[in-house]
Amino acid sequence: MQIRKKLIVILIMLSIFAVVDTAAASSFIRPSANTTTVTFAVIIVAVAVIIGFLLFHGGVKYVTPENVLDTEIRKHLYDYIDGSPGSHLREIARELDLKPSNAAWHLRKLEQTNLVRSRFIGGKKVYYLVEGGMEIRKQAIGESILKNNNAREIMQYLQDHPGKHLLEIAHALKLNHHVVKWHIKKMYMAELVEGDTSNSAYPVYYPTEIGIEALENITNYVKKTAA
16 A cells, blocks of 8 residues: 555656646747647646556555465466476466466466466476475476376386386387486486486486375376376
């Protein structure tokens, strides 16, 4: 409210200066132009009054951490991300029956008020809550990566057969080794797997606790959505 009052005062002062300046200018120009200058001054005052009215009565609202969730759409977005961290924009929009552009606009407001964070994973922008700290972030990113079928198969294979190298994984799952390498790289950076070269010329991989938890969560999610 204090900000609104200050803006109203500034607008009124600017409109007064404009009117005074216009009136002064009209005294130095030919009489035929007086009507135009006066009309211009009236327009300035009218615009200032309209904007001041909107500000004073709440027509123009500032999004703050305190009121950002007052909007029903943003509350639904926040709750959805809380339940499905690591979801990307189109997935969120589809599940909540929103236009992607509309969802993106409200998600920006959630980011600006420090309730939500985003990160690009595999070319897609995924979202997770700030609340919960680093562990929530890792979980969200991990689950986002494992939404890919190949990545999920690789993680499941490593959970069942830890200590396998890239070519062994590719052969067992009948996947191109370049595909496996690409997914392993992402999973390694997200701390879903760890590599060990102490007993082999090639790194062998093991699932981490984060990876196992992410696999369990995303497997349950896939089963639930398929039901």
